[in-house]
Amino acid sequence: MNTDPITGTYSGNRGLQIEEPLIFEQGEEGRCGVDLPEPPKVSSRLGGLGRKKPVGLPGLSEPQVVRHYTRLSQKNYAIDMGLYPLGSCTMKHNPRLNEKVVRLPGLGDLHPLQPVSTVQGALELIDTLAHWLKTLTGMPAVAMSPGAGAHGELCGIMAIRAALEHRGDARKRILVPESAHGTNPATAAACGYEVDPIPANAKGRVDLEAFRAKLGPDVAGIMITNPNTCGLFEPDIVEIAEAIHGAGGFFYCDGANFNAIVGRVRPGDLGIDCMHINLHKTFSTPHGGGGPGAGPVVLSEALAPFAPVPWVVHGAAGFDLVERDPKQQSFGRLKGFHGQMGMFVRALAYMMSHGSDGLKQVAEDAVLNANYILASLRDVMSPAFPGTCMHEALFDDHFLKDTGVTTLDFAKALIDEGYHPMTMYFPLVVHGALLVEPTETESKDSLDRFIEVMKGLAQRAKSGDAAHFEAAPKLTPRRRLDETAAARKPVLRWVPGSNSAKAAE
Amino acid sequence: MRYLPLTQADRQAMLARIGVRSIDDLYRDVPPKARRDKPVDLPPHQGELEVERAIGAMAAKNLGPSRAPSFLGAGAYRHHVPAAVDHLIQRGEFLTSYTPYQPEVTQGTLEYLFEFQTQVALLTGMEVANASMYDGGTACAEAVMMANRVTRRSKAVLSGGLHPHYAEITRTHAHFLGFRVEQPAPDPEGREDLARLVDGETSCVVVQNPSVFGHLQDLTALAEACHKAGALLIVAITEVVSLGAVEPPGAMGADIVIAEGQALGNALGFGGPYLGLFATREKYVRQMPGRLVGETRDVDGRRGWVLTLSTREQHIRREKATSNICTNSGLCALAFTIHLTLLGEAGFQRLAALNHAAACALADRLAKPPGVSLLTKSFFNEFTVKLPKPAGPAVEALARRGILGGVPASRLWPTEKSLENLLLVAATEVNTAAEMEALASALKEVLA
Numbered sequence: 001m002n003t004d005p006i007t008g009t010y011s012g013n014r015g016l017q018i019e020e021p022l023i024f025e026q027g028e029e030g031r032c033g034v035d036l037p038e039p040p041k042v043s044s045r046l047g048g049l050g051r052k053k054p055v056g057l058p059g060l061s062e063p064q065v066v067r068h069y070t071r072l073s074q075k076n077y078a079i080d081m082g083l084y085p086l087g088s089c090t091m092k093h094n095p096r097l098n099e100k101v102v103r104l105p106g107l108g109d110l111h112p113l114q115p116v117s118t119v120q121g122a123l124e125l126i127d128t129l130a131h132w133l134k135t136l137t138g139m140p141a142v143a144m145s146p147g148a149g150a151h152g153e154l155c156g157i158m159a160i161r162a163a164l165e166h167r168g169d170a171r172k173r174i175l176v177p178e179s180a181h182g183t184n185p186a187t188a189a190a191c192g193y194e195v196d197p198i199p200a201n202a203k204g205r206v207d208l209e210a211f212r213a214k215l216g217p218d219v220a221g222i223m224i225t226n227p228n229t230c231g232l233f234e235p236d237i238v239e240i241a242e243a244i245h246g247a248g249g250f251f252y253c254d255g256a257n258f259n260a261i262v263g264r265v266r267p268g269d270l271g272i273d274c275m276h277i278n279l280h281k282t283f284s285t286p287h288g289g290g291g292p293g294a295g296p297v298v299l300s301e302a303l304a305p306f307a308p309v310p311w312v313v314h315g316a317a318g319f320d321l322v323e324r325d326p327k328q329q330s331f332g333r334l335k336g337f338h339g340q341m342g343m344f345v346r347a348l349a350y351m352m353s354h355g356s357d358g359l360k361q362v363a364e365d366a367v368l369n370a371n372y373i374l375a376s377l378r379d380v381m382s383p384a385f386p387g388t389c390m391h392e393a394l395f396d397d398h399f400l401k402d403t404g405v406t407t408l409d410f411a412k413a414l415i416d417e418g419y420h421p422m423t424m425y426f427p428l429v430v431h432g433a434l435l436v437e438p439t440e441t442e443s444k445d446s447l448d449r450f451i452e453v454m455k456g457l458a459q460r461a462k463s464g465d466a467a468h469f470e471a472a473p474k475l476t477p478r479r480r481l482d483e484t485a486a487a488r489k490p491v492l493r494w495v496p497g498s499n500s501a502k503a504a505e
Numbered sequence: 506m507r508y509l510p511l512t513q514a515d516r517q518a519m520l521a522r523i524g525v526r527s528i529d530d531l532y533r534d535v536p537p538k539a540r541r542d543k544p545v546d547l548p549p550h551q552g553e554l555e556v557e558r559a560i561g562a563m564a565a566k567n568l569g570p571s572r573a574p575s576f577l578g579a580g581a582y583r584h585h586v587p588a589a590v591d592h593l594i595q596r597g598e599f600l601t602s603y604t605p606y607q608p609e610v611t612q613g614t615l616e617y618l619f620e621f622q623t624q625v626a627l628l629t630g631m632e633v634a635n636a637s638m639y640d641g642g643t644a645c646a647e648a649v650m651m652a653n654r655v656t657r658r659s660k661a662v663l664s665g666g667l668h669p670h671y672a673e674i675t676r677t678h679a680h681f682l683g684f685r686v687e688q689p690a691p692d693p694e695g696r697e698d699l700a701r702l703v704d705g706e707t708s709c710v711v712v713q714n715p716s717v718f719g720h721l722q723d724l725t726a727l728a729e730a731c732h733k734a735g736a737l738l739i740v741a742i743t744e745v746v747s748l749g750a751v752e753p754p755g756a757m758g759a760d761i762v763i764a765e766g767q768a769l770g771n772a773l774g775f776g777g778p779y780l781g782l783f784a785t786r787e788k789y790v791r792q793m794p795g796r797l798v799g800e801t802r803d804v805d806g807r808r809g810w811v812l813t814l815s816t817r818e819q820h821i822r823r824e825k826a827t828s829n830i831c832t833n834s835g836l837c838a839l840a841f842t843i844h845l846t847l848l849g850e851a852g853f854q855r856l857a858a859l860n861h862a863a864a865c866a867l868a869d870r871l872a873k874p875p876g877v878s879l880l881t882k883s884f885f886n887e888f889t890v891k892l893p894k895p896a897g898p899a900v901e902a903l904a905r906r907g908i909l910g911g912v913p914a915s916r917l918w919p920t921e922k923s924l925e926n927l928l929l930v931a932a933t934e935v936n937t938a939a940e941m942e943a944l945a946s947a948l949k950e951v952l953a
Contacts, residue, residue, distance in 0.1 A: 006805045023620050023846050032855075033847035034587050036934070039858035042865045047721045047883025049752045051854075056627045059849035066589055069617070069843055073598035076613035080597030093508055094601045097553050103591075103772070106564035111577040112776030113912045114568070115904045121566030122775050128563075135545050147639035147777070148832040150819070158681055182820035186829035192681045195824040233534035264532065269539040284508075288836030289614040290604040290796065292639070292778035308677070324919055332680070333673035336580065336642035336765075337776025349560060350508075355550030358506045360541075364528045365511050368519055371531055375523040388523070388531050412609070421607055426820075443510035444519065476609040478809040483608075486801035486813040490790065492633045493623040 017477055020071040024494045027058020033065045075477045076289070077420045083442055083450050087392040087423035087435025088181070088229055090259050090281035095353065098284065098346035107345055112337035116321055122341065123319035126312045129348045133277060133296055136359065137258075138268025141304035143297045144312070145339035149256055152276025152295025153187040153223070155308060155334055159274060159299060160221050160250040161191055162306035162331040169248065171220035177206050179230060179427045184223045184254060193220060200429045204230035204385045204394075211240060215247040221273075225254035227261065229427040230385060231370065231392035231435065241271025250274070250303070258282045259439070260367055260391035263360030273300040279340075283347035294343035305329040310338055365440035366391040369447060373436055376451045380458040384430045391439070397432025399458060404466035407432040410457060412480065415473040417453045506550055568904065574940035575909040576867070578887040578931025579717065579917060580641065580668050580743040581776065582768040584856075585935050590770050590843045594836055604835070605798075608811045614835065615810035618798040621842040628748045629762040630755020631784035635795035637838040638781030638830065641765030645671040645711065645741055646678045647794045647828060648761045648783065652709035652737040654792050654827070659684040660706040662736075664699055665691040666716025668743055669917045675711070684708070691918060693880045693889050693927060695720035700730035707734060709761075713741040714754065717917070718880065718929065719887040721751065728758025737761060744768055745782065746933075747885040749857025761785045770840030780837035791817060794828040856934060860886035863932035863941075870945040871930065874952055880927070887931035889914075893952060896928040902951040908944055 004012035012019040044050060060068070077084070084091035102108060110122055130142045143159070146152040157174065164171055174188035177198045185195040196214055201207040206224060222244050226234045234240070241251050253267055253275040259282045261267075267275050279285045279294040287293075299307055309330050311322040321338070354362060367390055374383060374393035382398035397407045411421035411434070423435040438447060460468060473479060511519075516528075525531060532540060551559070575583060594600065598613060605611030605618075618636040625634035638644040649661045661679070663672050663686060672688060679686045685706075689697050695718070699710050710731050715721045724740060731738040740754035742764035754762045766780035767773070785793055791814060799813035819826040848856060864886040872879045876893030892899055896913035903910035914927035932941065 006807065020616070022616070022623075024623065027849060030851055032849050032852040033589075034852045034856075036852060036855045036859060039855060039862045040866075042862045044861070045865055045868075045883050046751060046861065046885065047723075049721050049723060049883070051748075051750055051752055052756070054850055055749070055853060057624065057845065057848070057850040057853060059851060060846055062587075062589060062847065065843065065847050066593065068846070069593045069599075069839075070596070072613035072616050073593075073596045074613065075611075075616070076598040076602045077607075077610040078598045079601040084603065086603060089603060091601075091603055095508060097556060099595060099600075101557060101560040101564075102774075104561060104564040105571045106567040106569040107560075108772045108774055109569045109571060109583070110567055110775040111570075111575060111583065111773050111909065112581055113577055113579055113916055114575075114909055115901055117901065118568035118573075118904050118909070119775065121563040124566065125560070125563045132547060135547050147643065148830075150829045150831040151639065151643075154829060158677070161681060181831075182818075182823050182826070183829050183831050185824040186819035186822075186826040189824040189826070190678075190682070190829045192683060233532075235534040235536070238536050238539070261535070263545060264541055265535055265539050266541065266545070270536070286600045286836070287603050289599055289602045289611070289839065290636070290835030291832035292834045292837055293832045294778075323916075332677035333670060334643075334677060335674065335777070336640045336668075336670040336779065340777040341775040342772070342778050345560065349556050352548070352551050352556045352559060353508065353553070354506060356544035356547040358509070358550040359547075360544050361506060361509055365509055365516075367531050368511070368516060368523075368528060371523045371525075372519045388525070388533070390531075411607075415607070415610055420603070420610055441508055441510065444515040446510075473609050477612050478609055478803040478807060479805055481608045481803045481809045481811050482801045483811050483813065486799040486811050487816070490797070490813055491800040492619075492790070492797055492813075493626050494619070 018071050020068060022494055023060060023068060024058050027060050029059055031059035031061055033060055033062040082418060083438065083446055084420045085422045085436045085438055087437040088256065090437060090439055091287065092284055092439040093441035094284055094286040095350065098349045101349050102342050102345040120318050123312050125348060126344055127319060129344050132351050133298060136262055137275065137298045138266030139298035140301050141299040141307060143299060143307040145308055145335045146276065146295040146297060147335050147340055148291060148293035149276055149278040149295045150183040150187060152297045153183055153254065154190060155297045156252045156274040156276060157187055157191040158331045159303045159306045160252065163303055164220055166329065172218045174220055175214055175222040177224060179228055179429045180223060180225055181229060181254060181256065188223065204232050205234055206240065208236050208239065212243060215243060217248065219247055219249045221250040221252055223252040223254060225256060227257040227390035231389040231394045232385065233390055237270050256281060257391065260363055262363045263356065264363045273303050274298065279343050279347040284350045285343045285346040292340055292343065294340035306331050308332060308334040362440050369438040369440060369442055372447055373438055373451060377454055380455050392435055392437035394430060395434045396430045400461055403461045405461040405469045407434055409469035409472065410461065413457055413469045413472040416475050573907045573909050574943055576911050576930050576932060576944060577909055579912040579929050580765060581773055582744055582931060582933060583773055583935055584768055584933050586770055586844060587847050589847060590840055593843055594840050599839055600836065605812060608809065612809060615798050617839055617842055619810050621838045622798060624842055624845050625782050625784050628753065629784040630753030631762055632787040633790050634784035635793055635797050637833040638783055638795050639834060640779040640781045641743055641763060642671045642674045644763040644781030644783050646675040648739045648763045649675050649709055649711060650678060651761065651792050651794060652739060653684055655737060655789055656708040656735060658706055658708035660708060661686050662699055662702045662707055662710045663688040664712040665689045665697055666695060666718060666720065667711055667713045667741060668717045671741055691921065691924060693718040695722055700727055703730055703734045703736055707736040709737040709739050711739040711741060713743065715747060715885050718889040719884040720881045721883040721885060724757040739763065744886060746857055746860055749853040750861055751885060766841045770844030771837050778834060778837055780834045780841055792827060794830055796833045859934040863934060863936055864888060867930065867932040867941045870941055871948065874949045886933055887929060890928050890930060892926045892928055895925045899951050903947055906947045908947050910944055910948065
């Protein structure tokens with residue numbers, strides 16, 4: 001490697017920020033990071049299908065591997081490092097107690113197909129979590145197996161369609177507000193429905209009149225996020241529920257923002273038929289750089305019989321598992337085995353740690369923190385809607401008008417100040433949106449520091465220093481990356497002799 | 506409530522800044538009948554010690570492999586995971602990071618996912634792989650939906666040797682999207698002729714290797730038959746360690762390979778979270794579901810990584826997206842890739858050889874009692890034995906003797922009476938000779 005054009009150093013390193021080549025660029029043939037015994041000599045029973053060529057994996061020792069991943073970890077921002085104000089993603093503190101209990105012998109090492117008699121404690125845990133979820137939402141049933149929020153959406157819409165088919169009612173359309181998460185319309189389509197959008201009104205809520213005008217005998221249901229993606233509670237929610245039921249359809253609620261109301265509002269009291277709960281958002285299971293998540297779905301009496309298998313039930317000799325619905329009303333299976341058990345354990349540990357009193361406080365503090373940010377930045381930034389918000393504060397880019405600074409530039413400049421950017425350009429109904437969600441696990445001091453940084457950046461933008469924003473970030477392991485080039489000619493893996501390999505020489 | 510940093514004084518000061526009198530004023534938009542002022546009917550908060558005790562008590566009611574030798578497989582496998590794996594994935598910068606949408610501050614996640622994609626492509630013998638999916642079963646359904654898009658056809662043929670959960674998940678999607686599924690009855694000895702079912706309407710054939718019964722097969726002729734009819738061959742793998750010993754699907758002509766990646770780096774965890782692997786040929790990459798990491802340059806010309814080809818994804822194409830998936834199994838993928846990096850070429854092949862040797866040793870022991878026969882002639886680390894009586898009660902009797910002796914076929918096919926006496930047994934590098942002896946002698950007693 002030659003002298004680096006940016007840092008001017010021979011190694012390319014920047015202080016303690018160390019350049020880290022790919023594992024394929026540092027391995028040596030024959031080296032191994034695990035000591036395994038010599039396999040006994042057996043005559044192969046692979047039926048002549050033994051691997052003919054090597055896989056092509058690099059060989060690294062254990063210390064090399066530990067350094068590689070430790071160095072990579074240091075190129076990531078994380079909630080353990082500071083405030084992570086991603087609206088709609090709810091990046092809150094992840095307690096390590098949860099990581100400890102999920103690894104207990106008798107949970108972490110259990111096989112999903114052990115005899116039911118040997119997993120009574122595991123089934124008790126699923127049943128206990130189900131009880132908490134039903135009680136907190138005021139709903140009679142819950143499907144535990146969906147693997148993530150979007151998978152939960154699919155589960156809910158499938159249950160709706162199965163219920164409609166059961167009554168011989170083939171409906172075609174699902175109504176989805178324009179402000180919905182991108183997964184909502186994709187889910188309805190993945191379940192075979194046409195998606196019919198509903199516009200938002202000037203207050204960032206579902207336009208009630210436009211919604212009523214869309215109702216008809218071919219409407220299977222509506223998908224609404226509440227609190228919605230503008231960070232607002234839908235005040236007409238009960239009217240919407242009554243109207244959709246009146247038209248013979250069902251009400252799917254996207255529970256991504258349950259965080260804002262847990263313990264204070266039971267969705268069942270609003271007339272919804274089903275809602276998924278992102279355990280990672282509301283109950284603190286860690287995001288892990290993109291998953292795993294878990295998305296149990298609470299269901300009304302009308303939809304409960306159609307829930308996917310398996311079901312944990314109370315049997316004669318303890319807990320039992322129903323893996324085939326004897327009445328054949330279940331829409332079937334959505335995921336292998338019994339769902340994201342590891343996430344169930346973490347979520348239950350979090351719920352028990354907070355209790356009914358603490359969970360109510362969770363919602364209140366999440367809402368308080370968001371409104372504190374909204375109120376503190378009202379004068380220097382431009383709130384998208386007047387009044388208070390729920391657990392996330394939404395700004396538009398009006399405050400950047402004529403500064404030459406875009407929402408993207410503003411967000412990237414925040415990185416050099418030591419913060420992960422807020423959610424940008426979402427929801428789509430707001431121009432140049434900046435969606436800030438502090439969550440309940442931030443202290444007032446932490447919020448005050450963040451507010452000062454945001455104010456400073458807003459003032460800097462208004463002072464005409466657009467060049468500062470365009471050049472940001474400057475202090476990160478990499479500066480702005482060319483995403484267009486990545487998509488135009490995709491390089492999705494390392495190949496010997498490729499550009500990657502040459503760059504490492 | 507140690508997770509909540511605000512004090513009462515903080516709360517009062519913050520309400521004053523907002524300009525409201527009480528927190529209730531912030532819930533004004535909630536219809537009055539839905540507001541709850543009192544906590545719901547659940548226990549109050551508990552300290553760390555109490556929570557640990559309560560969950561520990563539930564864990565103690567289960568019979569785990571720390572107390573009982575275990576020979577269960579059927580899609581989930583127990584292996585020794587080096588200590589460094591769990592240590593590294595618990596680093597907060599990995600564990601508590603978000604999806605890498607801001608590449609400048611998530612190069613760590615992006616670089617390991619790029620390495621993971623490369624490893625998966627190499628293992629399966631395919632050209633490209635995505636950055637993981639929920640699990641093997643959901644990846645299977647997504648592969649079939651992808652084949653339908655690629656071929657614009659609507660009939661999927663599933664092998665009877667495909668894991669029943671994978672088939673059930675695929676059927677669920679088939680029902681709602683209106684594509685057809687054909688599947689012959691399960692054939693433990695692997696004599697089914699799938700090529701016979703392929704016609705001009707067939708989008709794909711899905712076959713598992715080794716099959717759910719453990720049977721290993723050469724798929725080259727099937728691949729040729731598929732391609733001749735314009736259909737894709739999808740190969741499912743539930744035990745990814747097998748790829749250290751067995752010819753990869755890519756070398757047999759597969760178009761899409763899906764696999765369960767749990768066996769490397771990830772705990773059994775009573776069934777989840779697991780890790781769906783998904784690999785295909787380069788020409789189909791824009792039809793592939795899930796996340797992809799691609800290489801690029803930053804403004805200074807330095808190599809870096811970004812999420813790419815997101816035009817296929819739900820947040821841009823909405824109802825036209827290739828799937829509604831929003832999350833992958835990032836942390837499970839990290840565990841997988843660290844374990845595989847520790848093993849390297851030499852370690853991975855040795856691990857596979859240890860597994861095969863363990864299964865050969867166990868198969869010889871178990872086939873001894875009168876009336877017991879081995880149904881799978883070629884296998885990797887799992888095989889099927891036929892017992893002289895139903896396997897379900899036999900497994901219960903073994904559990905009472907403190908041995909988790911395998912998965913009865915009746916657990917996976919409760920309505921197939923013809924499979925009632927079959928037992929699926931797996932052995933891996935963790936099973937000792939003493940454990941195998943204990944299973945063999947206990948089985949003899951149970952069958953006596």
